[in-house]
Amino acid sequence: HARTRNVTRFMRERLSKDMINILRNIGKVASELECGAYVVGGFVRDLFLYRANEDMDIVIEGDGIAFAKKYAAMLNARIHAHAKFGTAVIIFPHGFKIDVASARMEYYRFPADLPTVEMSSIKLDLFRRDFTINTLAIQLNPDKFGTLIDFFSAQKDIKEKAIRVLHNLSFVEDPTRIFRAIRFEQRFGFSIGKLTSRLIKNAVKMDFFKQLSGRRVFTELRLILQEENPTPAIKRLDDYDLLQVIHPSITPNQKLISLFNAVKKVLSWHDLLFLEESYMKWVVYFLAITRYCNEKISRDICEKLELAPRHSVIFCKERFEADKRLFWLKQNSPLTNSSIYRNLFSFRIELILYMMATTKQEKVKKSISQYVTQLRHVRTSLAGRDLKKMGIEPGPIYREILEAVLDAKLNGLLKTRNDELIFARNYVL
Numbered sequence: 397h398a399r400t401r402n403v404t405r406f407m408r409e410r411l412s413k414d415m416i417n418i419l420r421n422i423g424k425v426a427s428e429l430e431c432g433a434y435v436v437g438g439f440v441r442d443l444f445l446y447r448a449n450e451d452m453d454i455v456i457e458g459d460g461i462a463f464a465k466k467y468a469a470m471l472n473a474r475i476h477a478h479a480k481f482g483t484a485v486i487i488f489p490h491g492f493k494i495d496v497a498s499a500r501m502e503y504y505r506f507p508a509d510l511p512t513v514e515m516s517s518i519k520l521d522l523f524r525r526d527f528t529i530n531t532l533a534i535q536l537n538p539d540k541f542g543t544l545i546d547f548f549s550a551q552k553d554i555k556e557k558a559i560r561v562l563h564n565l566s567f568v569e570d571p572t573r574i575f576r577a578i579r580f581e582q583r584f585g586f587s588i589g590k591l592t593s594r595l596i597k598n599a600v601k602m603d604f605f606k607q608l609s610g611r612r613v614f615t616e617l618r619l620i621l622q623e624e625n626p627t628p629a630i631k632r633l634d635d636y637d638l639l640q641v642i643h644p645s646i647t648p649n650q651k652l653i654s655l656f657n658a659v660k661k662v663l664s665w666h667d668l669l670f671l672e673e674s675y676m677k678w679v680v681y682f683l684a685i686t687r688y689c690n691e692k693i694s695r696d697i698c699e700k701l702e703l704a705p706r707h708s709v710i711f712c713k714e715r716f717e718a719d720k721r722l723f724w725l726k727q728n729s730p731l732t733n734s735s736i737y738r739n740l741f742s743f744r745i746e747l748i749l750y751m752m753a754t755t756k757q758e759k760v761k762k763s764i765s766q767y768v769t770q771l772r773h774v775r776t777s778l779a780g781r782d783l784k785k786m787g788i789e790p791g792p793i794y795r796e797i798l799e800a801v802l803d804a805k806l807n808g809l810l811k812t813r814n815d816e817l818i819f820a821r822n823y824v825l
């Protein structure tokens with residue numbers, strides 16, 4: 397049986413008026429269709445953890461798509477529906493999104509021919525979830541608005557800060573949940589429960605990952621690397637011998653952990669300076685993971701994890717070019733600004749940050765940071781049309797001149813546009 401209590405007052409304290417209105421309206425529309433409606437999962441979990449969460453997951457007892465259509469029409473919102481899964485995403489005009497799923501009365505057949513279980517539809521929907529802490533639901537229908545439903549002791553586990561699966565076959569059903577357990581454990585500062593921990597060890601021993609696509613492992617690994625601080629999660633993956641799932645040659649040692657800490661430092665530095673610049677944080681960490689792998693192993697890893705070609709090229713090609721360049725920079729410092737620029741400008745920011753994190757030489761680190769903060773933004777004020785006005789015959793010489801102007805400007809030799817014009821004229825003389 398579920399534990400229930402009304403949490404409307406608590407919701408009013410924690411959520412914005414707009415959010416409460418959205419939830420109340422969802423309940424009203426669902427009741428008009430004579431369906432039960434619940435907000436479930438991470439949203440409710442985070443409500444009780446006092447963490448902001450804008451991802452609203454709604455479960456409709458009945459036809460979720462019919463609900464989404466009616467609700468969206470009322471609000472001038474768009475919907476994307478997946479008829480096959482009975483799910484829909486409602487997209488508000490200002491971009492806010494709500495995920496809707498349908499729960500239907502059905503029988504749940506365990507794997508391995510265990511007994512068939514009959515459950516109410518919302519309970520069944522929640523039973524399929526990964527961990528108890530993700531199984532809370534709040535009813536939204538007007539007559540029951542704010543009723544918290546706890547079938548699987550989620551409140552107790554949140555209080556005890558425990559990550560627990562719902563049943564012993566959870567990791568047989570879906571081994572990626574192991575990665576999720578570690579991610580949630582580290583994000584919330586929780587601990588994986590004793591039985592759950594034993595089940596993880598057993599799953600690793602029995603190699604449940606064999607039947608899993610590399611793509612799914614990668615998706616979960618990437619989510620871990622996108623977390624605020626992925627280092628402790630990497631240590632946990634190692635505790636459970638899970639880095640081997642990525643590739644047998646990846647053995648975490650003090651070197652990898654220090655490198656992760658160095659990446660964290662560089663990313664914090666970058667994010668503070670360039671709030672607006674978006675980049676793929678996981679890429680920099682993944683570069684750290686594969687740092688000690690040769691080209692063949694890097695290729696094997698990218699193939700195994702089914703990385704898209706636009707991503708594998710970073711780890712199998714660009715990384716090795718960056719390593720070579722870094723070696724050159726170490727050999728040749730101190731450097732002029734233009735040579736720092738010429739060595740780095742072809743690399744994407746993720747690789748630049750990787751280079752900065754991997755080098756121990758202060759001088760080289762400084763050069764790279766100077767590139768990131770200043771040099772990469774330097775442009776000449778001259779362009780091809782200025783050279784044309786000067787009567788220079790168009791051709792490959794244009795590029796040569798403009799590059800020479802940029803080099804001189806980077807090295808502080810040219811201050812004004814006029815300096816550039818004079819420099820260009822002298823260059824062709």
Ligand code: ATP
Pocket residue numbers: 436437438439451453524525526527530531570572573
């Ligand atoms: P996040 O803050 O990272 O988005 P979340 O709990 O919202 O955390 P999602 O990955 O968005 O996590 O998943 C939404 C819900 O779907 C979760 O609350 C979880 O219960 C369920 N879920 C996701 N993946 C699985 C899985 N592999 N097995 C079972 N349930 C899952």
